[in-house]
Amino acid sequence: MSKPATSRSDAAIDPDRLLALHGTMVLIRKVEERLSQLFADGEVPGFIHLSIGQEAIAAGVNSGLSDIDTVASTHRGHGHALAKGVPLDRFFAEIMGRDTGLCRGRGGSMHVADTSIGMLGANGIVGAGIPLAMGSALAHQTRKTGGIAVAFFGDGALAEGVLHETLNMASLWSLPLLFVCENNGWSEFSPTDRQFRANIVELASVFGIEGRTVDGDDLVAVTAATQEIVAAIRHGGGPYVLEAKTNRVRGHYEGDAQTYRTDGDRPDAADPIARSRAALLAAGLTEEAVAATESEAVVAVETAVEAARAAPPADVSAARNGVYTDAVRGAA
Amino acid sequence: MAEMRIGKALNQALIDAMAEDETVILLGEDVAEAGGPFGVTRGLLEKFGPLRVRDTPISEASIASAGVGAALTGLKPVVEIMFMDFTTLAMDALVNQAAKARFMFGGQVSVPLVLRTPHGGGLSAGPQHSQCLEAWFAHIPGLKVVCPSCAADAYGLLRSAIADPDPVVFVENKALYARKDEVPDTLTAVPIGVARVARPGRDVTVVSYGAMVAVAETAAQELAETGIEVEIVDLRTIQPWDEGAVLTSLEKTHRLVILHEAVEAFGVGAEIAARMADIGFDELDAPIVRVGAPFMPVPFATGLEAVYRPDAQRVVAALRKVME
Numbered sequence: 001m002s003k004p005a006t007s008r009s010d011a012a013i014d015p016d017r018l019l020a021l022h023g024t025m026v027l028i029r030k031v032e033e034r035l036s037q038l039f040a041d042g043e044v045p046g047f048i049h050l051s052i053g054q055e056a057i058a059a060g061v062n063s064g065l066s067d068i069d070t071v072a073s074t075h076r077g078h079g080h081a082l083a084k085g086v087p088l089d090r091f092f093a094e095i096m097g098r099d100t101g102l103c104r105g106r107g108g109s110m111h112v113a114d115t116s117i118g119m120l121g122a123n124g125i126v127g128a129g130i131p132l133a134m135g136s137a138l139a140h141q142t143r144k145t146g147g148i149a150v151a152f153f154g155d156g157a158l159a160e161g162v163l164h165e166t167l168n169m170a171s172l173w174s175l176p177l178l179f180v181c182e183n184n185g186w187s188e189f190s191p192t193d194r195q196f197r198a199n200i201v202e203l204a205s206v207f208g209i210e211g212r213t214v215d216g217d218d219l220v221a222v223t224a225a226t227q228e229i230v231a232a233i234r235h236g237g238g239p240y241v242l243e244a245k246t247n248r249v250r251g252h253y254e255g256d257a258q259t260y261r262t263d264g265d266r267p268d269a270a271d272p273i274a275r276s277r278a279a280l281l282a283a284g285l286t287e288e289a290v291a292a293t294e295s296e297a298v299v300a301v302e303t304a305v306e307a308a309r310a311a312p313p314a315d316v317s318a319a320r321n322g323v324y325t326d327a328v329r330g331a332a
Numbered sequence: 333m334a335e336m337r338i339g340k341a342l343n344q345a346l347i348d349a350m351a352e353d354e355t356v357i358l359l360g361e362d363v364a365e366a367g368g369p370f371g372v373t374r375g376l377l378e379k380f381g382p383l384r385v386r387d388t389p390i391s392e393a394s395i396a397s398a399g400v401g402a403a404l405t406g407l408k409p410v411v412e413i414m415f416m417d418f419t420t421l422a423m424d425a426l427v428n429q430a431a432k433a434r435f436m437f438g439g440q441v442s443v444p445l446v447l448r449t450p451h452g453g454g455l456s457a458g459p460q461h462s463q464c465l466e467a468w469f470a471h472i473p474g475l476k477v478v479c480p481s482c483a484a485d486a487y488g489l490l491r492s493a494i495a496d497p498d499p500v501v502f503v504e505n506k507a508l509y510a511r512k513d514e515v516p517d518t519l520t521a522v523p524i525g526v527a528r529v530a531r532p533g534r535d536v537t538v539v540s541y542g543a544m545v546a547v548a549e550t551a552a553q554e555l556a557e558t559g560i561e562v563e564i565v566d567l568r569t570i571q572p573w574d575e576g577a578v579l580t581s582l583e584k585t586h587r588l589v590i591l592h593e594a595v596e597a598f599g600v601g602a603e604i605a606a607r608m609a610d611i612g613f614d615e616l617d618a619p620i621v622r623v624g625a626p627f628m629p630v631p632f633a634t635g636l637e638a639v640y641r642p643d644a645q646r647v648v649a650a651l652r653k654v655m656e
Contacts, residue, residue: 001353017600034411063520070401070404070405072401101438102435102437102438102440103437103438103440104438104439105438106435106436106437106438107436107437107438111436111437111439112439113435113436113437114440115404115440115441116440120401120404120405121433121436123429124428125424125429127429128397128424128425128429130397131393131397131425132397132398132400132401132429133393133395133401134394134397134398134401135367135399135400135401135405135409136401136402136403136404136405136628137401137406138386138401138407139401139402139404139405139407140356141383141407142383142384142407143355143406143407144403145405149401149405152565161393162393162394162397162424165389165391165393167399168389168391168396168588169388169389170392170395172389173386188366219642222637284341297366313540321439322434322435322439323434323435323473324474324476324498324499325432325434325442325497325498326497
């Protein structure tokens with residue numbers, strides 16, 4: 001993978017805030033490393049898609065959001081959910097198929113959601129979250145909530161028609177919608193340059209939508225850009241496209257043999273976290289303070305995993321509940 | 333009693349729902365300035381303004397998905413898809429998102445979305461503007477599907493669909509929009525999932541919905557002249573359909589014909605027939621017969637379309653067969 005053209009920001013961010021965001025990144029990393037192990041050990045069934053190496057985008061973008069803001073995510077959405085603030089114990093419980101899970105074991109990794117804090121769900125359909133977020137932005141505008149919606153999507157979604165439809169509608173209606181393209185260079189098993197001829201920022205400009213590309217592995221750059229962009233959207237500036245260049249360290253999914261990828265393609269997983277750590281030290285924080293935040297993440301992950309292990313499995317007697325809000329014949 | 337066109341009844345239901353609840357909004361192609369391709373949304377832009385009545389681009393997939401996203405963010409969107417054939421472009425929104433959100437998120441949220449769309453032939457609209465695809469949606473757990481046959485039900489079912497916390501595919505037969513029906517002075521909500529007996533009779537039951545209820549009526553009148561009394565059960569709701577009402581009628585007549593305009597194979601009639609053969613087997617004095625379109629696309633030319641679309645004569649033939 002080629003390294004992205006960077007637009008690093010030197011904008012000052014409060015060191016304590018930066019430390020908290022670094023903590024979020026480390027938490028996402030530790031969670032996914034733990035999930036990888038749990039998957040290998042057979043404690044997590046199904047498919048999981050990890051965002052290792054992409055943590056700065058989730059942490060940085062969500063730093064500009066509050067609970068009223070809504071986020072639609074992707075199949076690679078663990079980081080988005082965690083950065084939005086889903087409870088860690090219920091997150092692990094969901095992915096481990098427990099009754100205490102966020103979705104009571106009905107969704108799993110690809111459908112983690114917590115609508116009480118505006119997390120409208122990861123999504124198993126590539127690109128599907130983009131028009132969902134547009135509808136959410138439409139609701140913010142209509143109801144005058146003061147909130148904005150964020151559509152996270154990967155570069156694999158660039159060729160999906162709904163992206164192009166949504167860019168058009170968001171522009172027509174000047175919706176409070178932030179498009180965040182996490183460009184890791186891969187569309188499942190294929191390099192994106194073999195799948196998409198355009199560039200997302202240029203494409204957006206055709207629809208009259210402003211955009212910019214940032215180094216998605218630079219927490220300070222993502223955070224600074226997001227703060228500025230979100231403030232503009234919140235004040236009626238209309239939609240905006242943020243392309244964050246990053247790397248997919250792991251395969252498309254856990255267990256992907258990646259025969260399509262050469263060793264030289266594999267970037268260093270520690271990169272964005274090492275960079276945020278360096279930024280913290282440069283900002284005057286001590287090694288001890290940074291290390292303490294990182295240890296907190298490790299402890300939190302282990303506590304959540306143990307709680308999930310101790311929790312009852314998804315309730316089979318309630319398996320058919322929740323298809324409809326009210327009892328309907330044929331559904332419980 | 334007064335007379336009202338079905339299109340106006342739908343229009344009135346939208347007006348009343350929007351006046352009552354400011355979270356109800358409309359989205360669709362040409363629903364605002366133009367008042368809808370069939371006039372159902374006429375005057376609503378003027379009444380409720382451009383934030384609540386939005387003309388969308390021709391982007392069915394994203395219109396429907398926007399409805400889901402808006403429903404997850406506190407609105408009750410009523411999305412119009414201009415022809416049911418075009419719902420093929422909105423299947424992800426309906427099938428993967430709207431239908432499943434409640435279940436796959438563990439019951440933490442509902443999706444109060446209504447998707448209005450007209451089906452049906454008879455207008456020489458051709459193979460891509462005439463299909464009846466309601467069985468597709470009835471097959472998806474999480475969706476409700478309704479299809480009114482008369483003005484009072486059009487009003488009442490649309491009010492219930494908008495009030496419903498779950499996604500409802502609201503199917504309108506475009507050949508019915510201009511039809512006038514008697515309606516009560518005060519229009520009221522009609523519950524989803526409850527059928528009505530459109531014509532009482534003792535000898536044989538016809539179960540139908542939408543525009544075919546009137547076709548069944550014509551056939552019933554013809555048979556009445558020969559002393560055969562046909563009972564017509566208008567399902568009104570296809571999912572969840574009123575199994576009890578159909579069984580009650582079968583217990584009375586012991587003979588069952590199921591009629592719909594949609595292609596017969598793998599259709600709504602197949603489900604009803606299978607279920608009645610199971611729970612109503614002892615009541616049956618004759619095999620259950622289905623009347624639906626043959627297994628073919630809807631043709632354009634008037635003569636060809638007549639081959640496709642069930643008419644009263646085919647219903648009469650089916651009724652005579654089960655009365656043998």
